[in-house]
């Protein structure tokens with residue numbers, strides 16, 4: 001694994017745990033953790049459970065005990081590491097968003113295709129697909145339980161940079177992160193909207209805003225916490241992105257991604273209204289899915305809360321008795337379990353790099369629309 005901050009810790013937990021709750025055809029050996037700072041990487045490796053360290057990711061390509069590289073670094077290094085790893089015959093799991101630009105994402109898809117021909121696989125880490133309630137929503141929509149999808153309403157609301165003195169961490173720098181709230185959290189809600197409906201966006205109209213244009217340079221940072229220095233620098237990304245869109249199947253959509261929704265910590269919300277019912281999800285109550293069944297007697301019909309913890313629900317049966325609930329970390333454990341199962345059986349892991357490119361095209365269309373004063377931008381189709 002390359003990187004050991006917030007995502008690195010989340011993935012490490014998943015690598016340690018997946019095989020202990022899911023029956024998997026292969027057992028992960030947490031061979032090596034890579035980071036530029038030797039001391040910090042050694043201490044992270046000891047804490048997170050990796051048995052050796054490297055300080056140059058290129059060393060991973062030459063090691064026989066490395067079959068898969070998990071990329072948990074900022075977006076500016078995804079393409080270089082992923083392409084080199086795939087060309088060296090290593091499977092790749094890459095954090096979202098796949099890349100910082102569409103061109104990088106296209107090059108990564110080309111590398112993934114070259115590698116697939118040699119039995120080497122890749123996957124992009126849209127972990128929220130593996131929330132049991134989200135996986136259940138997808139099943140219910142595919143079964144026609146809400147009929148024809150008409151509206152998709154997706155928001156991803158956080159508030160961790162609402163303080164103008166919060167430092168200019170890498171997630172607020174375009175050269176490191178590609179974009180701001182749009183790529184970091186908008187990418188998740190775009191992916192989920194398309195995943196649960198089984199449909200894809202064909203065009204968007206958007207606006208973005210950066211409320212705080214200068215911030216203290218970071219003195220130190222770890223995950224989403226940081227302390228600032230006395231010098232200031234320019235914020236080069238969006239603080240919020242809002243957009244409307246059309247799906248290929250005829251549904252219309254509204255999206256909002258922001259880090260300025262004061263009081264909202266990780267409110268990844270999705271509501272889908274169909275001709276025969278509706279579904280609603282909020283990550284802040286991630287073990288629940290709300291379902292309105294339009295076929296019910298209007299006298300008693302209403303949104304009802306499904307507690308998605310039954311053994312028959314996606315992923316839930318591997319864990320605790322009904323009602324005992326899962327958390328954020330389980331989404332990564334499910335991601336790793338699915339990846340290991342696919343690698344063991346030879347199935348193609350999902351979401352693929354092509355899925356990551358498709359989300360990148362939506363992000364790019366949103367950014368272009370916002371720059372052009374909200375004009376409509378079509379989204380190119382991607383072949384799977």
Ligand code: SOE
Pocket residue numbers: 006158184185224266
């Ligand atoms: C920060 O906004 C962040 O950590 C994202 O980078 C993650 O993808 C999301 O899961 C939680 O928030």
